[in-house]
Amino acid sequence: MPRFERRARGAILRLIRRRVLSAIVGLALAAPAVWVEFFSQVDAWWVDGLALVAGATGIALLWTAWTGVVPDWIDEGSG
Numbered sequence: 001m002p003r004f005e006r007r008a009r010g011a012i013l014r015l016i017r018r019r020v021l022s023a024i025v026g027l028a029l030a031a032p033a034v035w036v037e038f039f040s041q042v043d044a045w046w047v048d049g050l051a052l053v054a055g056a057t058g059i060a061l062l063w064t065a066w067t068g069v070v071p072d073w074i075d076e077g078s079g
Contacts, residue, residue: 030058
């Protein structure tokens with residue numbers, strides 16, 4: 001994995017561990033995306049695509065802030 005991808009992945013993982021910061025960033029991404037999708041008069045295809053990606057990322061961050069981080073798996077044998 002290239003160095004930039006590792007750094008970006010680490011930054012995202014650190015972000016989702018901080019619930020308040022995750023909610024702030026999620027709201028900052030989702031709010032403009034909602035405005036572009038529902039109220040904007042822009043007809044460029046790339047603006048709609050960027051708004052969809054930003055909105056989905058924002059909603060995912062808000063969901064993670066709301067529910068918390070859960071493990072990917074639980075070992076049945078330990079415990």
